[in-house]
Amino acid sequence: MTAENIIGKSVPRKEGRDKVTGAARYIDDMSLPGMLYGATVRSQIPRGVIKKISFDPQFDWSDFVTVTAKDIPGKNCIALIGDDQPCLAEGMVNHPEEPILLLAHANPRLVRKAVDAVLIEYEPLPPVFTIEESERCSHVIWGADNIFKTFLIAKGDLDGIWSKADYIVEGEYFTGAQEQLYIENNGVIAAFDAEQGITLWGSLQCPYYIHKALMALCGLPEDKVRVVQMETGGAFGGKEDYPSIIAGHASLLAMKAGRPVKIIYDRLEDMTATTKRHPSRTRHRTAVGKDGKILGGEIDFTIDGGAYATLSSVVLSRGTIHAGGPYYWPSVRILSKAVATSTPPHGAFRGFGAPQSLFAMERHMDRIAQAVGLSPVEIRRRNFLQPSQSTTTEQTIREEIDLGKLLDRALELSDYTAKKARFAQENIASPIKKGIGIAAFLHGAGFTGSGERYLASVVGVEGCADGGVSVLASSTEFGQGTNTVLCQIAAEALNLPYEDVRITQPDTNQVPNSGPTVASRTAMIVGNLVRSAALGIRQTLIAEGILGASYSPAEFRAACRKHMSEHGELRSFARYQAPEGVFWDDQKYRGEAYAAFGWAVYVAEVAVDLSTYSARVEDFVALQEVGRVLHPVLAQGQIAGGVAQGIGFALYEKVVWQNGRMQNGQMTNYIMPTSADLPQIRVFFEEMGNIHGAYGAKGIGELPMDGPAPAIVNAIEDALGTRFDSIPLLPEDIFEAVSAAGER
Amino acid sequence: MSESSNHRDKCEVSLTVNGEPKTVRVYPMERLLDVLRHELGLTGSKEGCGEGECGSCSVLMNGQLVNSCLIPALQVAGANLTTIEGVAEGPQLSALQAAFLEAGGAQCGICTPGMILSASHLLHKKPNPTLDDIREGLSGNLCRCTGYMQIFDAVMRAARRGNSA
Numbered sequence: 001m002t003a004e005n006i007i008g009k010s011v012p013r014k015e016g017r018d019k020v021t022g023a024a025r026y027i028d029d030m031s032l033p034g035m036l037y038g039a040t041v042r043s044q045i046p047r048g049v050i051k052k053i054s055f056d057p058q059f060d061w062s063d064f065v066t067v068t069a070k071d072i073p074g075k076n077c078i079a080l081i082g083d084d085q086p087c088l089a090e091g092m093v094n095h096p097e098e099p100i101l102l103l104a105h106a107n108p109r110l111v112r113k114a115v116d117a118v119l120i121e122y123e124p125l126p127p128v129f130t131i132e133e134s135e136r137c138s139h140v141i142w143g144a145d146n147i148f149k150t151f152l153i154a155k156g157d158l159d160g161i162w163s164k165a166d167y168i169v170e171g172e173y174f175t176g177a178q179e180q181l182y183i184e185n186n187g188v189i190a191a192f193d194a195e196q197g198i199t200l201w202g203s204l205q206c207p208y209y210i211h212k213a214l215m216a217l218c219g220l221p222e223d224k225v226r227v228v229q230m231e232t233g234g235a236f237g238g239k240e241d242y243p244s245i246i247a248g249h250a251s252l253l254a255m256k257a258g259r260p261v262k263i264i265y266d267r268l269e270d271m272t273a274t275t276k277r278h279p280s281r282t283r284h285r286t287a288v289g290k291d292g293k294i295l296g297g298e299i300d301f302t303i304d305g306g307a308y309a310t311l312s313s314v315v316l317s318r319g320t321i322h323a324g325g326p327y328y329w330p331s332v333r334i335l336s337k338a339v340a341t342s343t344p345p346h347g348a349f350r351g352f353g354a355p356q357s358l359f360a361m362e363r364h365m366d367r368i369a370q371a372v373g374l375s376p377v378e379i380r381r382r383n384f385l386q387p388s389q390s391t392t393t394e395q396t397i398r399e400e401i402d403l404g405k406l407l408d409r410a411l412e413l414s415d416y417t418a419k420k421a422r423f424a425q426e427n428i429a430s431p432i433k434k435g436i437g438i439a440a441f442l443h444g445a446g447f448t449g450s451g452e453r454y455l456a457s458v459v460g461v462e463g464c465a466d467g468g469v470s471v472l473a474s475s476t477e478f479g480q481g482t483n484t485v486l487c488q489i490a491a492e493a494l495n496l497p498y499e500d501v502r503i504t505q506p507d508t509n510q511v512p513n514s515g516p517t518v519a520s521r522t523a524m525i526v527g528n529l530v531r532s533a534a535l536g537i538r539q540t541l542i543a544e545g546i547l548g549a550s551y552s553p554a555e556f557r558a559a560c561r562k563h564m565s566e567h568g569e570l571r572s573f574a575r576y577q578a579p580e581g582v583f584w585d586d587q588k589y590r591g592e593a594y595a596a597f598g599w600a601v602y603v604a605e606v607a608v609d610l611s612t613y614s615a616r617v618e619d620f621v622a623l624q625e626v627g628r629v630l631h632p633v634l635a636q637g638q639i640a641g642g643v644a645q646g647i648g649f650a651l652y653e654k655v656v657w658q659n660g661r662m663q664n665g666q667m668t669n670y671i672m673p674t675s676a677d678l679p680q681i682r683v684f685f686e687e688m689g690n691i692h693g694a695y696g697a698k699g700i701g702e703l704p705m706d707g708p709a710p711a712i713v714n715a716i717e718d719a720l721g722t723r724f725d726s727i728p729l730l731p732e733d734i735f736e737a738v739s740a741a742g743e744r
Numbered sequence: 745m746s747e748s749s750n751h752r753d754k755c756e757v758s759l760t761v762n763g764e765p766k767t768v769r770v771y772p773m774e775r776l777l778d779v780l781r782h783e784l785g786l787t788g789s790k791e792g793c794g795e796g797e798c799g800s801c802s803v804l805m806n807g808q809l810v811n812s813c814l815i816p817a818l819q820v821a822g823a824n825l826t827t828i829e830g831v832a833e834g835p836q837l838s839a840l841q842a843a844f845l846e847a848g849g850a851q852c853g854i855c856t857p858g859m860i861l862s863a864s865h866l867l868h869k870k871p872n873p874t875l876d877d878i879r880e881g882l883s884g885n886l887c888r889c890t891g892y893m894q895i896f897d898a899v900m901r902a903a904r905r906g907n908s909a
Contacts, residue, residue, distance in 0.1 A: 010848075012845055012846075013845065013848075013850070015853070016844075016845045017837070017845065017851055018853075019850040019853030019856050020837065020841040020842075020844045020850055020853075020854075020856055020860060021788070021828065021829070021832050021837070021841065021843055022786075022787070022788020022789070022827070022828030022829050022857045023788070024853050025787075026854065028787075028790075028791070029781075029787035029898065095767065170871065180861075180888075181792070181888050182852070182854075182888055183792040183798055183800055183852070183854045183855050183886060183887070183888055184790070184792065184852070184854040187794075231853065233790070233852045233853065233854025233855075234851075234852040234854060234888050234889055235852075236888070266794055267792070267793045267794060267795070336768070402788070478852050479851030479852030479853070479889045480851070481851075539901050633846075633847070633848040633894070634848065635892075636848065636893075636894065637848040637851055637889070637890055637894050640890060640891035640892075640893040640894065641888070641889045641890050641891045642891075643891055644890075644891030645888070645891075666793065666795065666797070667792075667793040667797035667798055667886070668795060668797050669797070672886060672888065673881045674883045674886060675878070675879045675880075675883050675885075675886075675887075675892040675895070675896070676879050676880055676883035678891060678892060680893070681893050683893075
């Protein structure tokens with residue numbers, strides 16, 4: 001395969017063969033000589049003072065390694081943004097399942113039994129479980145006021161708007177916690193020796209996050225911490241921040257034991273102790289003219305961060321910036337905050353705050369349509385952002401996006417108009433009520449605001465002895481196709497066959513820091529750096545006079561081999577540089593929030609059976625504009641997978657809380673969609689070039705998580721005529737709302 | 745691993761795995777999944793939930809699809825097992841494996857071994873499955889990445905090529 005048809009072609013996934021033969025090596029497939037198995041003793045209560053830790057005298061504690069906060073050589077914290085989360089609780093616990101003490105033993109069965117033989121006595125303190133309780137501040141559990149972070153976006157003159165409004169539409173919307181539910185649980189192996197320091201292998205998204213966290217925790221210099229990513233069995237954000245914790249635990253045990261330590265969570269521990277999507281509450285108050293145009297509005301967006309700050313400030317940031325949806329707001333005031341509760345910290349999950357605030361926005365658009373007396377289609381069409389208009393952060397849209405056209409195509413693909421009319425007719429006599437709903441939305445690609453500038457990511461490309469090249473990046477593969485897409489980009493840049501390009505396993509001793517694999521940034525930001533680094537290799541060979549300006553793959557391989565044999569290595573690195581003229585004000589939260597946006601219109605068709613009150617999605621159209629599609633099969637897979645998670649978010653996945661602890665932490669009682677539950681998810685792309693990304697690509701990974709829930713709930717409301725403001729909507733929730741509406 | 749496995753002595757169990765006769769010394773109630781992974785070094789079978797919900801540990805036992813996390817070692821005495829390691833013929837991928845690769849049926853890959861064995865079992869029973877047959881047939885194997893669409897496509901492609909392995 002030659003270069004000109006690599007971008008846009010569905011080449012085989014780089015690590016695909018190993019995955020279909022079972023040869024791919026995940027963390028639990030690895031073991032080291034003399035390895036011990038670690039386990040975690042966790043808090044049984046939501047909040048309190050640890051009075052006493054004792055060890056059951058009946059239990060044989062010989063050959064056990066025990067670690068408490070006192071054994072921590074460095075700082076007892078998980079270094080991330082703030083340093084408020086301890087690695088091991090010291091004196092006080094702030095949420096159920098908080099790690100207190102670590103155990104390791106050569107026998108994995110014994111170590112699990114030993115966990116129950118550690119007895120902890122507490123003096124309970126009053127916990128806080130909801131956003132409302134946290135806001136009331138009757139118990140202050142974090143800082144001075146239970147607030148981790150607030151943002152304010154203010155645009156235009158909002159105060160003058162209300163008197164001019166023909167309609168003022170209010171609404172309050174809620175989304176629940178959601179478990180990432182990667183099929184491979186969290187797991188790591190740590191090894192320590194005085195010479196090399198810590199080596200950590202694991203299932204993870206961000207090798208350099210862990211590198212930073214282990215340096216602080218273990219008190220080790222940069223060159224004494226090495227982090228290696230194993231094949232990773234799904235992540236979805238759930239392996240962005242949490243792996244720093246389990247990696248810290250295994251490292252502490254390995255340092256004390258002087259032997260390698262493996263910690264693999266079982267499903268129950270993974271679900272009850274690790275992060276989930278932040279629950280949210282969004283309030284809208286919108287001033288609308290009689291033509292249906294939004295004049296301005298107030299949006300109050302609040303998320304539940306759990307017991308420690310962790311990533312909540314950045315999740316909140318993205319949710320806040322996306323709260324206004326793909327619409328033009330002449331004036332707006334968006335106030336947002338992340339509050340503390342006595343639950344395990346909520347964390348990153350695909351979409352990162354945007355699915356929450358966009359659920360509210362897209363439900364609210366249907367509410368505005370009803371108030372004004374326009375259709376859900378027309379209300380959106382009249383308010384869509386147009387090129388040269390500005391977003392809520394006053395970012396001018398420079399892309400040639402035409403959302404009206406996107407909407408028209410989605411309506412056509414879903415046969416929206418005919419179906420809507422037909423369902424209204426057929427529903428009259430049928431016990432199965434059908435409905436159809438729309439969601440229009442956007443998703444910013446890359447880190448917010450000045451984030452990419454601070455990250456200053458670096459990517460390398462190096463020559464190999466056989467004349468091929470290898471990509472050096474800390475960007476990880478966990479199903480999305482990182483390996484494949486980055487190799488495609490290097491192959492295209494160098495005019496090489498795809499087979500001549502490989503990617504080096506992410507290992508902090510081998511690869512530069514290309515930033516975390518999050519925020520839909522890999523294809524767009526890292527991809528561009530791969531391209532620059534690859535072009536650097538070509539320039540080197542040409543400048544040396546061993547490669548002509550135009551060359552065949554065989555000539556490149558020969559030149560690369562020649563350079564390698566003479567110099568031993570051939571490497572080129574590229575560092576991120578912010579595009580010129582991009583302005584972002586971190587204080588006022590104003591300016592260019594993202595280098596590019598993905599845009600989408602989704603249409604969901606649902607059927608609600610009034611004998612069971614279960615809602616089923618019967619057809620789903622996902623149409624998006626994500627710039628150039630680099631690999632159609634991978635791109636389709638990203639969208640269909642995200643839509644399936646969005647359907648779960650809307651209709652299936654409910655975390656049942658009791659005293660701050662998840663009660664249904666198993667796959668038997670926390671239900672994700674199976675193959676029998678999903679409709680045909682029909683995926684379509686509009687392609688439009690993007691000036692920032694590699695070969696015109698924009699971000700894609702998170703976008704499909706944003707739209708399904710509001711489209712589905714809008715469809716359910718269309719089917720039943722009952723108002724729904726909260727997800728997830730399980731049959732009992734639908735029954736309750738319908739019954740309540742009947743009584744009114 | 746079952747708690748009760750501590751309380752009894754290990755015993756010898758003979759079985760056939762991917763066509764090869766094997767004898768292992770294991771606790772009678774040890775999970776087949778652990779026997780495969782730890783005793784036989786066949787780490788292609790994965791643990792996702794440990795309670796028979798996710799299907800990542802699916803293997804074929806005497807031609808039947810089972811969750812190896814639910815099968816005690818004693819029960820496999822004399823059985824004929826196929827794991828993911830036994831699906832390809834040497835370097836040659838089976839039609840299903842090749843179709844998974846082409847169609848995007850494997851993303852993170854952790855459910856893939858179980859999914860391929862489940863699909864293989866389905867195609868043995870129904871060489872020309874409808875889409876509904878596939879939806880139903882694979883509903884015991886959870887995939888969090890793909891939304892299943894490309895897995896359906898992979899199974900359809902393999903069926904069209906008439907090779908169910």
